[in-house]
Amino acid sequence: MENTTADVRTGLEQEPVFDKQSGCLVLGLLIFASAIVSCSLLPSASPLHVSSYVVSLLGKYLCFAILALSIDLVWGYLGILSLGHGAFFGMGGYVMGMHLMRQIGGQGVYANPELPDFMVFLNWKELPWYWWGSDSFVFICVLVILVPALAALIFGWPAFRSRVSGVYLSIITQAMTFALMLAFFRNEMGFGGNNGLTDFKTLLGVSLQSKWMIAGLFMASALALALIYVLCRAATVSKLGRVFIAVRDAESRTRFIGYRVEHVKLAAFVCSAVIAGIGGALYVPQVGIINPNVFQPLFSVEMVVCVALGGRGRLCGAVLGALVVNLLKTWFTTALPEVWLFFLGALFVLVTLFLPDGLIGVPARLRRFGPRKGGDAPEHPAGGPL
């Protein structure tokens, strides 16, 4: 399965990191975030005041956008459809959750300075070994990166080396997240079982409810998203990015030319997992809970659909898709909860049938529509035989 039509965007000259789209996105994001933050710090009587609920909600969307970026990096550029990226997001989230649990300290229901409430409830006497160091913020920040990276490495190395690809890989990523979900449901795992980690009080000594904290976390998410976007963009327009696309479109050919395809894939997969983990770590303090539902296959697939809706193989598209789908989700689940799944399902079908380039490709499609008459199916700018 090889796409012989040349990718229209892969000319010989290298694209700039900041083209019109990316420049707009990064600049817009930063301006928007600063505006929201300053509005949220206004006194609540002011007509421009933004409530902290809205700020946390927007922060949550930004975290989902980070997750969508990580999925787009591997799916859009390398053709690895991971149906289990929620697992890496969840790992980052759980690591951060562990730290927040330790921060509760003596303020918990059982007022045990050492053990989180659920461990006291389970009659545990001491922290399990893997909770070691969870009281240090710096160490936790390292873990947020290391844990998903290690998991992706352990999962990805044998998989890519034995050339598990296509739908097989998708299904085993789904099996991975499903197995993790079952595992995290168990109380014996030491991560709060069914209820997960919740009831957080403070981060770095500041209450999670204070508007400074909420604004700070939101700003951090926006900056992280912008930074990750720029890094991904730089990677994808570089020579390495060309190799990514080559792997996606003609894996065997790339291998024959002499690239170690599995190394490229593994590197991208691990980076993607780290990005997802960072998203999860930012997500947890803003939402206030992390439970095994993030490991649900449906969550991961939903995020994949965000990417597909926005436009696969376009980093801007992934961000756009995540924001649009989650805004719609919030609106539907409060206004018309019955209809949400119908809508989401229809979105899956319609996007794959009619918008192979996603929302971001709509203007280009409309432009192309004019001069063409009765031509073949339009070229697929994202390339990809998938």
Next chain:
Amino acid sequence: MLFFALQFSTAVVPAAAEGLFLSPEALAALRSSKVADRDRALDELAAASAPEALDMLRALAAGSLHMDRESGELFVLDDKTGTARGVLDGEVRPADGGGLRRVGTNTAQRDRILSILGARLLSHPDPVRRRAAAAALTDGPMTVDRTQLEALRDRETDEETRESLDMALALMTAQDAAAAPQSLLKSVELLRASGSPRAKTVLESLAANPDRAVAVAAAEALEHKRIVSDWAAMLETMFFGLSLGSVLILTSIGLAITFGVMGVINMAHGELVMLGAYTVWGLQQLLPSQPGTALLLSVPAAFLVSGGVGVVLERGVIRHLYGRPLETLLATFGISLILQQAVRTLISPQNRAVGIPDFMSGLWRISGELSLTCNRIYILCFCLAVFALIYAIMHKTRLGLEVRAVTQNRAIAKALGVNASRVDALTFALGSGVAGMAGVALSQLTNVGPNLGQSYIVDSFMVVVFGGVGNLWGTLSGGLILGLVNKILEPASGAMLAKIIILAGLILFMQARPRGLFPQRGRAAED
């Protein structure tokens, strides 16, 4: 014993007006408040052979025999319906709680009544009832005394009942502190073969018997029983594993067809299974009095329903996405969400109760330790039948030939005149229809609800991928292996951990053999 006594108290013949089954004196004695008087009445009741006497004894044991304070008439009070039935005239009237007094019994009398009832059932003309009563003797409390039991055993003609009675006698001997070692040894020999849990406790106490020969024999019998029950437990685990395997095969064989032949990942497959299960429910709503007929009818009906939905899916959506498997995966996932929500909105978000017909709900008792449930046996057979049918279609019919041709090399098959698009539609219909039939089987095992399909979809994919895509034998062996491994792991690790281990094992297996147990060979297998 009491349970048995009450179970048979449904059919009651009114007392014949002319000949009373009890003498007036006995009736009067029963009404008396003195224990000794009532004892005399029991003597006569024990000797009476009329069914009414039995009925009265049951009422006495259950404490539902009452007498009118003024007229002294006897009634059996039914608390559930709030009616009283006259013992002598059989007339039913509304119970008047104030005017009735319970005919009391003490513990000794109740024991005696139970013993009389036990002996009655043991000499019942119907051999089936005798068998049940005798079997109850070895499991429940001993209600008949030794001499009675010996007499009954000598008269017994039914082989099985005799064995049960022998066992009961052996139990009695073994518990008798004064029994001679010789008879104890004989009892041990008998108890050794018994599957009743009571035999085990009795043997355990005999193992500490002062007589060495008896103790050794009892210990040896216990060891024998342990081995037998270990074997039974192992066989039962195997059976449950096979049963789970058959369910996995049923749910994944349709997937194996669609996935293997068209390379289409149908994430809505689980929902097609769910639709099949709902078909059973729907037909049972239409035929409320015949759940069995409805179940049998729903096998073809579910095939048509799910197959029809499958054709619509294929023609409407999947056809446009051939060659883009990952996008097909997303689109069909969307369809699965729509189907789930449709069932939630149109029928109910709650589980629906699907009736299990009598022939499905029995128990096949192989020995004391091992009994298998009929529904699982039938489903195992159903699974094999479906597999054989699918195999025959794929290998003995024109359609199967064309399907295999398209699978192996689509372009060449088309060049040779195979209508590939028609083959796609038919294959998809077949795969979906089989999913519906799997739903019929599942409706007899688990709850039928909107999430039914979801819980099987991941497992089904595992089976297909594990077995090797496009290979029916792979699916068969994959399903059986996964089912067996799951059930073998379960006792040691718990259900959830077993599943996690299997998933992790599968992920590892996929690394070693990315194309499953039975990979497709040849050029077509390389993308």
